[in-house]
Amino acid sequence: MPRILVPEPMTRFKCNERGCCCQEWRIEFQPEELLVLQRALPPEQRRGLLRRARAWIAEDGETLEGIELATEGPDCRCRFLEEGGRCAIHAQHGPEVLPHLCVRYPGFSFLREDGEVELHFDTVCPEVLARLAESDAPLDLVSVDPPADHHLSARAREPVTAPPVSVGEQALETSEFEGCRDRILEALRDQDRDALELLAAVSHALARLGQGEPPTEFHVEREVPWQPFGAWFDDCVSAHDGRILGRYLKLYARFVFDVPLASGDPETLDAALAYRADWADRVAPRAAEHQGLLRRYLAHRYFAAYGFYRTSRDLAFNYGSAAHTLAVAFRLADGISRWLDRPVDRPLLLMSIGAAEYFSRALRIDRQAMPWFGLELDPAPPQGEDAPGRSDP
Structure with a gap:
């Protein structure tokens, strides 16, 4: 087993075993995994196993790539999910009978050119969010060689090749991208700058890269003007209708255990999630108590550069949605805080980040419809009195 590169907090990851990821989507089995399951199940459980199943066929029209078993009930529960969130397959037959998707989630592994495996964890x-919230210290990456029965080894067992990476119109070789990512992660360790300042600097650097700057010259500047990033970020905060956000928040509720969403009036949720220009007054994104968590989240997000989407079986490079997802998190935090009449504390901010990530994965927005790398940087920014003012969010 090769060594595994992983964010240090994820070495302590442990599933909460509440079944939150076993609902609302179909679990995909590889054909050989389904055969293993069929052999393990008693005859009465085999009957009807493939009823209403969905098969994925390769482009050749003949090769079976995967099978998704039908779900049950209005909340689309896995048929093997017991009350209380326990997996019946795991309990009765052991993890070796589970499909690899169930074993690895929320981790996704990728084979590096140096032979190591990167393990990314879905926020x-x-x-995953709880492990990030353990500390406000800069996020460390560690290269580990765990025993075969360790959860990291199980999640990294079948690494895939990372997809091609493009920033704007510029395609990057793997080594070029990893060099750029290393500089981003180093910048996000700066504890003297707040998270939004760092995000602006990273976004400026990616904008230059997308506009043709050679990757060998990629760097994250110490200081950048707040505009035009500030206006662009606020566009991201305001981008979505409150009714759409409310719909996906209700779907994400099965992942929420530390914020009492059930205490809110569902009739007033959509209105509470409407965009308000003064969102920052309530969210306080520059407050000192939020900075460590936000820097760690951004570092985790920029390390985890690839992801699968619910509406597609394709692996995708996901830097394009990083800033937009944080903007959605702030929008959700503002609305939920008003809805529940509670401050934006650490649990609420964490939950809003998770819900925003779910929104970004589930509602796969065409990149042309959003300002992903939309910063148009002037070659010579104005100076003095004509320079763009910084209006802090």
């Missing part, structure tokens, strides 16, 4: 998962 939709509340336990």
Whole structure:
């Protein structure tokens, strides 16, 4: 087993076993995994196993790539999910009978050119967010060689090749991208700058890269003007209708255990999630108590550069949605805070980040419809009195 590169907090990841990721989507089995399951199940459980199943066929029209078993009930629960969130397959037959998707989630592994495996963890998962919230210290990456029965080894067992990476119109070789990412992660360790300042600097650097700057010259500047990033970020905060956000928040509620969403009036949720120009007064994104968590989240997000989408079986490079997802998190935090009449504390901010990540994965927005790398940087920004003012969010 090769060594595994992973964010240090994820070495302590442990599933909460509440079944939150076993609903609302179909679990995909590889054909050989389904055969293993069929052999393990008693005859009465095999009957009807493939009823209403959905098969994925390769472009050749003959090769079976995967099978999704039908779900049950209005909340689309996996048929093997027991009350209380326990997996019946795991309990009765052991993890070796589970499909690899169930074993690895929320981790996704990628084979590096140096032979190591990178393990990315999805921040939709509340336990991933909980590990990030353990500390406000800069996020460390560690290269580990865990035993075969360790959860990291199981999640990294079948690494895939990372997809091509393009920033704007510029395609990057793997080594070029990893060099750029290293500089982003180093910048996000700066504890003297707030998270939005760092995000602006990273976004400026990516904008230059997307506009043709050679990757060998990629760097994250110490200071950048707040505009035009500030206006662009506020556009991201305001981008979505409150009714759409409310719909996806209700779907994400199964992942939420530390914020009492059930205490809110569902009739007033959509109105509470409407965009308000003064959102920052309530969210306080520059407040000192939020900075460590936000820097760690951004570092985790920029390390986890690839992801699968609910509406597609394709692996995708996901830097394009990083700033937009944080903007959606702030929008959700503002609305939920008003809806529940509670401050934007650490649990509420964490939950809003998870819900925003779920929104970004589930509602796969065409990149041309959003200002992904939309910063148009002037070659010579104005100076003095004509320079864009910084209106802090």
